[in-house]
Amino acid sequence: MPCxxxxxxxxxxxxxxxxxxxxxxxxxxxxxxxxNREDLSVAIYYRDGQCISAGDIEQKITLQSISKVITLALALMDCGEERVFSKVGYEPTGDPFNSIIKLETGHSAKPLNPMINAGALAVTHLIKGETVEERLDRIIGFTRDLAGHDEITFSKEVAKSEFNTAYLNRSLCYFMKQDGIINEEVEELLDLYTKQCAIEMNCLDLSRIGLVFAMDGIDPVREKRFMPVEVARLCKTFMVTCGMYNASGEFAARVGIPAKSGVSGGIMGSVSHRFGIGIFGPSLDEKGNSIGGMKLLEMMSERYELSIF
Incomplete structure (x- = not known):
C-alpha cells in the first residue's frame, strides 16, 4: 500500500x-x-487530491533539467513527433548530461536524446513563437497549467547566473548550428533556455505536475486534459531511460519509476495512475542527482512496491 x-x-x-x-x-x-545541502523535502500528490509531505515543501526551487520534460511535451504538441525526432534521437547515453563528445565524434550533431543538454537545447529551439519573450510566456503558461498555480515564474537571478556561465552550452549550440539542427541565433536560444531552467516552484507544484504525467496527461483533480496520451507516454519513456542522467540504468533497477532530476536538487516522479512526487534535496552525487532524494525514492519504491518492472 502507498504511504x-x-x-x-x-x-x-x-x-x-x-x-x-x-x-x-x-x-x-x-x-x-x-x-543548504542538508535540506530534504518531499510531497506526494494523489489522484484524489490528497497530499502528504515531509520537510519544507513551500521552499522554492528552480526546475533546471526537470524543465526538459515540460518543453518536450510542448514541442511535441507544437511540431509533432516526426519533426521533433528529426532534431533529436531516442537513445540513452552513458556520458554526462553536458557532454559534447557525441556531437563531435558522431556522424552528425544530432543529440542522442531530449534529456541531455544538447537534446534539450534542440527541443527548446522548436517551441513556437516569434520572440524569446513569446516562447518563454508559452513555456511558463504551460507550466502554470500543469501545476495549477498561476503565480509560477522564473528566477531572474538564477537565469542571469546561468546565462553568464553557459560556456559549454554555447559550444553545444554552435556544434548543432553547424549541422543545421538549430538555425536561430545562439544567444537568443541560450537566453530562452536559461530562463526555462530557472522556472521556480515548490515541491507541491512539482508533485502536481508529476501527477499529470502519471495520469497520461490528465489532471484528475481538475478533470482536465493538458496533453495527448501519446505525448505523456513519450515523456515518461524518456524519464525512465534518460531522466536521471547517466545514472538512469541504476535508477531504473533500484527504483523503477519515471523520474527527472535537476542540478538544483529537484526530482519529479510519476507513479503510473497513482500519484506524483516532488522532491528537493540540493546535495548532489557525482552524476548531478539529489543524493538524499535518490535514497528516499529507493526506500519508497521498496516499501510501497512502486517499480513498473
Whole structure:
C-alpha cells in the first residue's frame, strides 16, 4: 500500500537525510551554490487530491533539467513527433548530461536524446513563437497549467547566473548550428533556455505536475486534459531511460519509476495512475542527482512496491 501518513514519510526523510553529507551543491552555477545541502523535502500528490509531505515543501526551487520534460511535451504538441525526432534521437547515453563528445565524434550533431543538454537545447529551439519573450510566456503558461498555480515564474537571478556561465552550452549550440539542427541565433536560444531552467516552484507544484504525467496527461483533480496520451507516454519513456542522467540504468533497477532530476536538487516522479512526487534535496552525487532524494525514492519504491518492472 502507498504511504498515506506525513509521519511515516518524515521518518523516511530522516533516514535519507543522512546521505546528504556525502554530496555537494551545484557550485558551478553561482546562484545555486548558496543552497543548504542538508535540506530534504518531499510531497506526494494523489489522484484524489490528497497530499502528504515531509520537510519544507513551500521552499522554492528552480526546475533546471526537470524543465526538459515540460518543453518536450510542448514541442511535441507544437511540431509533432516526426519533426521533433528529426532534431533529436531516442537513445540513452552513458556520458554526462553536458557532454559534447557525441556531437563531435558522431556522424552528425544530432543529440542522442531530449534529456541531455544538447537534446534539450534542440527541443527548446522548436517551441513556437516569434520572440524569446513569446516562447518563454508559452513555456511558463504551460507550466502554470500543469501545476495549477498561476503565480509560477522564473528566477531572474538564477537565469542571469546561468546565462553568464553557459560556456559549454554555447559550444553545444554552435556544434548543432553547424549541422543545421538549430538555425536561430545562439544567444537568443541560450537566453530562452536559461530562463526555462530557472522556472521556480515548490515541491507541491512539482508533485502536481508529476501527477499529470502519471495520469497520461490528465489532471484528475481538475478533470482536465493538458496533453495527448501519446505525448505523456513519450515523456515518461524518456524519464525512465534518460531522466536521471547517466545514472538512469541504476535508477531504473533500484527504483523503477519515471523520474527527472535537476542540478538544483529537484526530482519529479510519476507513479503510473497513482500519484506524483516532488522532491528537493540540493546535495548532489557525482552524476548531478539529489543524493538524499535518490535514497528516499529507493526506500519508497521498496516499501510501497512502486517499480513498473
Amino acid at each position: 498515506r501518513s506525513n509521519e511515516e514519510l518524515a521518518r523516511l526523510v530522516t533516514i535519507a537525510k543522512e546521505r546528504t553529507t556525502h554530496g555537494k551543491v551545484a557550485d558551478y552555477i553561482p546562484a545555486l551554490k548558496r543552497a
